[in-house]
Amino acid sequence: xxxxxxxxxxxxxxxxxxxxxxxxxxxxxxxxxxxxxxxxxxxxxxxxxxxxxxxxxxxxxxxxxxxxxxxxxxxxxxxxxxxxxxxxxxxxxxxxxxxxxxxxxxxxxxxxxxxxxxxxxxxxxxxxxxxxxxxxxxxxxxxxxxxxxxxxxxxxxxxxxx
Numbered sequence: 001x002x003x004x005x006x007x008x009x010x011x012x013x014x015x016x017x018x019x020x021x022x023x024x025x026x027x028x029x030x031x032x033x034x035x036x037x038x039x040x041x042x043x044x045x046x047x048x049x050x051x052x053x054x055x056x057x058x059x060x061x062x063x064x065x066x067x068x069x070x071x072x073x074x075x076x077x078x079x080x081x082x083x084x085x086x087x088x089x090x091x092x093x094x095x096x097x098x099x100x101x102x103x104x105x106x107x108x109x110x111x112x113x114x115x116x117x118x119x120x121x122x123x124x125x126x127x128x129x130x131x132x133x134x135x136x137x138x139x140x141x142x143x144x145x146x147x148x149x150x151x152x153x154x155x156x157x158x159x160x161x162x
Contacts, residue, residue: 011040061096080131095120123150
């Protein structure tokens with residue numbers, strides 16, 4: 001996601017901030033990045049670093065998933081509220097297990113997959129939509145969309161799909 005060819009220019013730009021006399025005292029440069037070997041070390045050394053680490057354990061992951069939900073989103077399925085809350089918990093639990101499984105390296109997955117909060121968010125949106133639009137609970141559609149498209153779309157090995 002980083003423009004590797006632009007990293008040297010970024011490094012020179014950030015180093016040049018020291019020499020600029022007219023730089024406003026409230027100026028701040030915010031950068032977000034995934035870990036990359038070619039990211040300039042001098043940019044990292046001259047700044048404050050913040051990291052977001054996934055919580056440790058399934059319980060902590062579930063708690064984090066729920067903290068991301070607003071009250072409005074939590075109560076948003078008016079047609080089947082009881083089913084919605086139960087399946088919402090199921091999605092958060094599934095997401096937490098997938099996140100936790102990554103930590104076990106080759107014992108969890110042979111390939112390092114980057115599952116993230118957008119996978120859960122998309123699955124929650126689809127769950128709400130399907131529950132609102134369908135009479136019953138569309139189990140096959142939910143399983144396919146969540147397991148094969150939202151999460152399974154990243155999976156390269158057939159062993160990991162089953």
